[in-house]
Amino acid sequence: MLPSLLRRTIGGLAVVAGVITLTFFLLRLAPGDPTERLLGPTATAEQVSAQRHVLGLDRPLPAQYAAWVSRFVRGDWGTSISTGRPVRGMLATAWPATVRLVGISLVLSYLLGIVIGAVQATAGRRVDTTLSVATVTLFAMPGYWLGLMLVMLFTYRARILPSFGSRGFDADFLPPAARLADALRHLALPLATLTLVGLGGTARFVRGAMRDVQHAPFITVARAKGITEGRVTRHHILRNALVPVVTLLGLSLPALFSGAVFIEAIFAWPGVGRVLVEGVQARDYPVVMAATAVSALLVVAGNLLADVLAAVVDPRLREPAA
Amino acid sequence: MTRLAADGRARFGAALLCAAVLAALLAPLITTIAPAVQRDVVATRFLPPLAHDLHGVLHPLGTDRLGRDVWARLAYGARISLGVGSLAVLISTVLGVLVGTVAGTWQGRLGALLLAVTDFALALPRVVLLLLLAALWRPSAALVVVVLGVTGWMSVARLVHGEARLAASRPFAESARALGASRLRLLRHHVLPNALTPAIVGAALGFGNAILLEAGLSFLGVGVQPPAPSWGSMIASGRDTLVNAPWVAAAPGIALVLVVVAATLLGDALHDALDPARSDVRGETGAALSGS
Numbered sequence: 302m303l304p305s306l307l308r309r310t311i312g313g314l315a316v317v318a319g320v321i322t323l324t325f326f327l328l329r330l331a332p333g334d335p336t337e338r339l340l341g342p343t344a345t346a347e348q349v350s351a352q353r354h355v356l357g358l359d360r361p362l363p364a365q366y367a368a369w370v371s372r373f374v375r376g377d378w379g380t381s382i383s384t385g386r387p388v389r390g391m392l393a394t395a396w397p398a399t400v401r402l403v404g405i406s407l408v409l410s411y412l413l414g415i416v417i418g419a420v421q422a423t424a425g426r427r428v429d430t431t432l433s434v435a436t437v438t439l440f441a442m443p444g445y446w447l448g449l450m451l452v453m454l455f456t457y458r459a460r461i462l463p464s465f466g467s468r469g470f471d472a473d474f475l476p477p478a479a480r481l482a483d484a485l486r487h488l489a490l491p492l493a494t495l496t497l498v499g500l501g502g503t504a505r506f507v508r509g510a511m512r513d514v515q516h517a518p519f520i521t522v523a524r525a526k527g528i529t530e531g532r533v534t535r536h537h538i539l540r541n542a543l544v545p546v547v548t549l550l551g552l553s554l555p556a557l558f559s560g561a562v563f564i565e566a567i568f569a570w571p572g573v574g575r576v577l578v579e580g581v582q583a584r585d586y587p588v589v590m591a592a593t594a595v596s597a598l599l600v601v602a603g604n605l606l607a608d609v610l611a612a613v614v615d616p617r618l619r620e621p622a623a
Numbered sequence: 624m625t626r627l628a629a630d631g632r633a634r635f636g637a638a639l640l641c642a643a644v645l646a647a648l649l650a651p652l653i654t655t656i657a658p659a660v661q662r663d664v665v666a667t668r669f670l671p672p673l674a675h676d677l678h679g680v681l682h683p684l685g686t687d688r689l690g691r692d693v694w695a696r697l698a699y700g701a702r703i704s705l706g707v708g709s710l711a712v713l714i715s716t717v718l719g720v721l722v723g724t725v726a727g728t729w730q731g732r733l734g735a736l737l738l739a740v741t742d743f744a745l746a747l748p749r750v751v752l753l754l755l756l757a758a759l760w761r762p763s764a765a766l767v768v769v770v771l772g773v774t775g776w777m778s779v780a781r782l783v784h785g786e787a788r789l790a791a792s793r794p795f796a797e798s799a800r801a802l803g804a805s806r807l808r809l810l811r812h813h814v815l816p817n818a819l820t821p822a823i824v825g826a827a828l829g830f831g832n833a834i835l836l837e838a839g840l841s842f843l844g845v846g847v848q849p850p851a852p853s854w855g856s857m858i859a860s861g862r863d864t865l866v867n868a869p870w871v872a873a874a875p876g877i878a879l880v881l882v883v884v885a886a887t888l889l890g891d892a893l894h895d896a897l898d899p900a901r902s903d904v905r906g907e908t909g910a911a912l913s914g915s
Contacts, residue, residue, distance in 0.1 A: 316743045327756075441883030443835045445842055446858050446876035453865045502828075505887075509824070509894070548785060559750040563839055574750075578843075581754045604742065 309608060313601035320597040321373075321590065325366055328586055335382040335584045356382065369590065379587035381580075388591045391576055396595075398467050399572035403561050406492055410499035411550065417500070418507025422515065422542075423534055432504070439501030444560050448494040448567040455490060462489050465569035491568040495560060499553070506549055510542035517541070544615045551607025555600045630896065636889030643882050647701035654695035655681050658852045664690045669868045687857075687871045688864060696852035697878055703853050704882065707768050708834035714772025715833075716826040719779025724818050726780070727787025728810045738784070745777040753840055762845045771833050779825035783818045790817035820894060827890020831883035838879055854879050 336344075336352045344352075353359045357368065372379065378388040417436065421429045456464040463469070469483045514520065515538055523537045524530075562574035569575075573592055580588035628634070646653060661667075667676045667690030675681055676690075684693040726737040756770050790796060796813045804812075840846030841855030849856055854875040861872025 312739060312742065315739075319743050327752075437884050437887055438880060441831055441835075441880045441887060443838055443842075443855075443858075443876065443879055445839060446872070446879065449858070449862060449865060449872055450876070453869055457866050545782075545785065548781065555745060555749060562750045563842070566843065578754065600745070601742075604745070 306605075306609065309605055313605055316601050317594065317597045321370075321594050322366070324590060324593045325369065326362070328584070328589060329362055329365075335586060337584075339382060373591070373594070378591045381585055381588050383580075383583040383585045383588075388587045391588065392573065392591055392595060395571060395573045395576045398570060399558075399561060399565070399574065401488070402491055402495065402564070402570060402572060403557055405488075406495040406499060407550075407554075407557060409492075409496045411503055411546075413496070414500050414503025415507050415546070417504040419511060419534070419539060421504070421508040422511035422538070429508075433508075436501040436504040436508075439497050440505055442498055442501070443563075444494055444498045445563040445567050447498060448490070448564060451490050451494060452567075463487050464490060467571055491564050491570050494567075495557075495564050498560065499557065502553070503546070503549070507542060507546055510545045511538050514538050514541045540614065544611055547607055547610045547614055550610070551604040554603035555596075558596055558600070630892040632888040633892035633896075636885040636887070636892065639881060639885035640889065643701055643705060643878075643885070646698050647705055650695070650698040650702065654692065654698050655683075656692045656695055658691060658695040658699040659850050661689050661691055666690075669864070669871075671868075672870055684874045685868070685870045687860060687868070693857075693871060693874050696857060697854070697874055700852040700854045700857060700875065701878070701882075703764060703847050703851065704834050704837060704879070707764055707771070707837045707847075708830050710768045711771035711775060711833040711837075712826055712830040714768070715775035715829055716779055716822060718772070718776035719825065720783055720815075720818070720822045722776065723780040723783025723822075724787045724810055724814050727784050727791050727818065728806055728814050730788065730791065737780075741777050741780050741784075744774070745781070749774050749836075750839075753836075754843075754845060762840075762848055764847050764851075767837055767840060767846050771836055775829055775833060779822060779829060782821040782825050786821045787814045787818040790814045824890055824894050827887055827893070830886045830890075834879065834883055834886075838875075 336349050336356070336358070340348055340352060350359065357365060360368075369379075376389075378392075380387050381391060384391070417432060421432045421436075424432075452464040455462040463486060467484065467487050468480075469475075469487070472480055472483050475483060520533060520537055523533050528537075558574070561572065562578060564570065565572045565574040566578065573596065576588060577592040577596075579585070580592060650658075662676075662678065667678075667686055668688050670676055670682050670686040670690075672685040672693075673681070673683060674685060676686070680692075682692050682694065684697065686692055687696070722737050722741060726734040726741075728734075752774060753770055756766065791809065791814050796809060799809055799813055837846055838853065838855030838858065841853040842859045844856070844859070846855055847853040857875040858872050861868070861870075861875075864871055
């Protein structure tokens with residue numbers, strides 16, 4: 302287990318390095334560079350070339366790349382070209398907001414999804430059909446559209462929940478309890494959107510995986526041995542069905558981050574997704590590079606975690622230490 | 624096939640998809656006005672569904688802020704959504720099955736290399752890549768197809784690989800190898816049939832996903848460009864008028880949900896019909912119930 306984990310970790314780091322390299326050269330290949338936005342359309346050619354020299358954009362690409370990598374590894378992530386703020390600071394403030402949103406939504410949608418999927422796989426036909434209609438509809442729903450509809454219902458019609466930002470304008474002046482309530486009220490709509498959309502897919506997957514296992518010979522054997530139905534469901538069906546579900550968990554992380562980009566755009570949630578989109582639009586190289594590197598690291602770490610979890614759940618996947 | 628026809632989900636999904644395809648193909652016949660026609664904007668904008676404008680034209684789903692007919696834009700937009708979705712998923716499924724089965728059969732160096740490439744592609748933040756590419760070239764439907772196809776095969780490959788690896792290590796595959804079957808024969812006769820189930824499920828989910836992502840890109844303004852009607856850009860344009868004209872954003876969203884639900888249900892039914900492990904259990908009951 303351990304040597305294979307080490308191998309996968311090294312592989313994961315190689316992936317991150319590849320992602321960074323690809324992003325770096327894709328960005329430089331794109332037409333337009335940050336000086337245009339910085340100086341405006343009236344800038345003279347001399348001003349543009351002077352600015353490019355200041356930013357180091359006139360050096361050869363491999364030299365720029367080497368310089369960026371060595372600074373990045375040492376923790377110097379540069380300053381944003383469009384805002385002048387340190388990139389690490391920008392990501393440090395954006396980061397917790399995204400983790401809060403994505404993390405809570407991941408936990409909620411998997412817990413609810415596993416419960417609903419397990420109920421469907423074991424309950425009668427009518428319950429199964431009703432829940433199937435609900436989960437397939439949720440699964441088919443675009444997050445940004447569901448978000449808009451929730452805003453229409455809860456912000457415009459019922460007027461009970463805020464539709465943008467992560468906190469109210471007066472949050473700093475509120476007592477702690479009220480501040481927490483304010484934060485939760487702001488979290489409610491984006492979290493509900495992201496969770497509902499993720500929930501449908503998970504429940505469907507769990508139901509399918511459990512159905513697949515239900516007909517396996519070892520389940521018949523377990524029943525024949527006189528094991529109670531509840532124990533068969535929990536220990537024999539659910540446990541085996543969890544293997545593909547755990548794989549899905551690792552696979553769904555990048556999709557969840559992608560989904561969060563849309564949700565953050567709808568709800569003006571101050572997370573990494575917004576930093577990234579604004580960075581791409583402004584050709585803000587240091588911001589895009591750092592945000593991409595961080596999200597790639599996270600996805601690789603998530604996949605690694607999913608592999609470990611899968612080996613815990615399914616002993617057959619534990620490779621002999623070689 | 625009979626099993627599939629006996630499945631209510633398959634009939635419902637196929638009927639809905641057929642209706643959507645027909646609506647897309649026959650768009651000029653079933654609409655009352657062309658999708659981009661703007662007449663007197665002030666007099667014809669934000670008409671509620673089923674209203675007649677002052678020219679006597681019926682607007683079944685109302686009009687948007689420029690007085691354009693929402694139903695006509697929906698029908699013409701179906702061409703883009705369905706076309707982009709199916710082409711993209713075709714590319715990604717073929718790529719995914721190829722990579723997944725080959726990696727599952729040749730588990731040595733080749734398999735490890737393919738898995739590493741898959742992991743690499745999976746780790747790319749898809750939306751960032753799409754944004755970057757949209758900035759690199761002028762956004763268009765063809766670009767969206769290629770980008771969605773090339774960035775969508777990895778989850779199919781991972782799911783297929785899991786199944787292929789299990790199949791390749793099962794007794795029937797081992798005995799085939801012991802009898803001298805080549806890797807290629809092993810792949811074609813033993814691994815591929817077993818790995819197709821996750822591929823079909825992956826394709827169904829991928830089709831819905833591709834349609835949703837196309838709409839999402841158009842929603843962010845980097846997909847299909849206006850004035851071409853796309854469901855995503857329609858939702859985006861209805862975003863500011865949620866209060867006074869909710870139908871502008873609601874209609875394309877409902878259309879999206881219906882099409883994706885139909886594709887998913889059809890995929891589910893296919894999954895059950897193709898799964899050899901379950902054919903004896905459900906196929907017979909299904910056939911018996913339908914009396915065939």
